[in-house]
Amino acid sequence: MLLPVIMAGGSGSRLWPLSRTLYPKQFLALTSNATMLQETVKRLDGIKHQAPLFICNEEHRFIVAEQLRKGGMDSSGIILEPVGRNTAPAIALAALKAVANDEDPLLLVLAADHVIQNTEAFLSSVQHAKIEAEKGRLVTFGIVPTHPETGYGYIHRGEALNNDAYSVDAFVEKPQLETAKTYVASEEYYWNSGMFLFKASRYLAEIEKYAPDILVACQAAIDNSTVDLDFTRLDKAMFMECPDDSIDYAVMEKTQDAVVVPMDANWSDVGSWSALWEVNNKDEMGNAIRGDVLLENTSNSYVYSQDKLVATVGVDNLVVVETKDAVLVAHKDKVQDVKGIVGQLKKSSRYEYLQHREVYRPWGSHDQIAEGERFHVKHVVVKPGERTATQMHYHRAEHWVVVKGTARVKNGDKNYLLTENESTFIPIGSAHSIENPGKVPLELIEVRSGSYLSDDDVVRTEEYGAGY
Structure with missing residues (x-):
């Protein structure tokens, strides 16, 4: 049986300001x-498989669970990494989890942040790869290159096998442009996609052979893990002992059983704004747009609006991205340098690299819509049947005004209902929480006032709902 393993880690900093550390x-x-x-999950509908197994950062756990719920998608579980340790350990964790029930499925390892526009070609390559993986080979998927790309590693194919597969002659680092041109002209090289297919037991055997310290650390972290609903929480101290290494370096470059199956499926890892422009539909002037956008004498540009009207006049080859708290304007040929802006934000300890103005929580979301020296105003949404943690503050009071739905409020020793256009006051030091007992999202305006308004002024007396 085929078990998809979907790796949902990473920060995607080159797609800032849309991609943030806490919402990549x-x-x-x-x-x-x-x-x-x-x-990524929907793409698998055309092939028989088990419910996918997901691997993500601890801080992204509720985002993964919520997106699966909204998509009506099942899972075989979500493994939470307390720290990132690259792809070799992540896949080892999935393989250990997969064989725990005396099963040995084929692991189809996929990244959650790739675009594949030709699903039929993708599934056809998977079917070819299954035949080789069943023989005990470790298959990687090589993307048929469309141009001499210097941003990807390459795979040099060797001897032709059956089933449209080849032995791997070599994995090659990102080349200079002239070298990349020779690779493409030879038709013997493929882009390294970072997707794989192999038996769980074969991967474990090879990593035990070539990187045993990774296997030992992952086994210890799994053996001492805890299960909470669909989440597998690894032992942090033990997993931190695991070396940081990619599957290419740890296993694929060393194994004698590496096989490459070509894939010509309009693939992209969407590693930059220019790459995103390439995979989107464009108008007759070569512009790709999304959101509330007006163009005048504009060409070959990517323009994205999240919250406000964005208008461009007389520009060419630009990327313009607007979010609620930031605007990026970049030349399309220089978008790789966006990571430099992210580095500046980190160095200055600005929140814009870390999260959006609108913050998602297990119970809903909150969006800061105004602020001053002694006040913050937030739009809070609580999902039906959910509530926040019970908490108190020492430096701020809060006013809540319900604008949609019904709220059940705990305020000190009082419990009461609020409906639309009703409000309540939460004084300093009063333990409080808010619950949505209804069937529609609860929306309220929260006004914080006081001498210190940061989120770290909080004492939680109950962790239900994972806090504010």
């Missing part, structure tokens, strides 16, 4: 109304 690109809807994570 795999959770964004960039090419359709579905997120990249959801598109």
